[in-house]
Amino acid sequence: MCQQKPKAVITDADAAMIGAIGEVFSGVSHRICSFHIEKNMEMHLPNKSLNEFRTLYYTTSEQVFEVRWHAFYRKWQSPKTRIWMKRMYNKRKLWAAAYLSEGFWLGMKSNQRNESLNSCLHLHLDGEMTIVDMIMHYDNAIVRLRENEAHDDCTASQTTPVPITNFRELEVAAAKIFSPPVFYIIQGELSKIGGIEILEKMQAGDSNIFIVAWRNHVRTSFYVEYRPKEAEIIRNVLQQEG
Structure with missing residues (x-):
């Protein structure tokens, strides 16, 4: 990383990890993975309240969030949910959109790249493998990943996306900064502005x-x-x- 801090970090809700990131990457935007939040919601909240909780997750105003949260807490709190709900409120600046608007997220809300990497490396693993077989499998998987990344890097460096919206200057500037997949996300958002x-x-x-x-x-x-x-x-x- 050339001694550069990341602009943003997405992790699960592990307390030790949250504390370590706050100390090592001070000033870096940090959020909790939406996938893990969804799993925790299903474990701790009644099914009828899930959609209402999701509106809290996507609320973009801090004032509106506070009003909705207290209403939600009064409506759904119970001996089983009270501790979890208080814990989530204390961590609200790590998962609620209202407190994450300053971060550099590019539409990402989960650590999907990490999960996909785990899935790729664990593909075809079984309990009959020896240590040597497992190491060779991991080496082959990593070679395939690096070849795919090299191909994508070559494509990104040798091609320029074509502007298609009324915001040509923004598109040209974004094309110089972002990779093609990210650029097309931005281009799609710009097209919606019209x-x-x-x-x-x-x-x-x-x-x-x-x-x-x-x-x-x-x-x-x-x-x-x-x-x-x-x-x-x-x-x-x-x-x-x-």
Whole structure:
């Protein structure tokens, strides 16, 4: 990693790991894997409450989250769920979207790459293997992974994605920074922006508040908070990269 810290870390909810990351990677954004949260939800909460808990997971405003959480706690807390719910509230800054907006996630909410790597390495393993057979299997699996990564790296360095949205400058800047798979995720999000309509605009201190909706579905609106200072930082970074 050339002595560079990662911009973001996704792990399970292990307390020792959370403490270690906070000490070694101070200042790095850290979140709990959504897959593990889902598994814990199913273990600790009644089935009827799961969808309501998921709305907490995706709530983007801290104020709204606090109101919804306390309402959720009063409704569903019981001797069986009380301890787990208090533990999740104490860790809310590691899993609730309202507290993770400053992180560099690129749409990732789970440690899916780690899980897929484990799956690849454990493929075709069985209890009849000797130590030598197991080591040879792992070596072969790693060779295949490195060949695939080298092919993807060559493709990324020798090709340039084609801009297709009305935000050509953003696409060109993103194409220089991100790998093709990540770029196409961003391109898809940019293409969706064209279908959004601003219904109302408000000023709140240093922030601009927008109420937006899809043009073909205006009955459902969304609350968006825009901070110009943060946008200026992003713009400066893009200009330096360009």
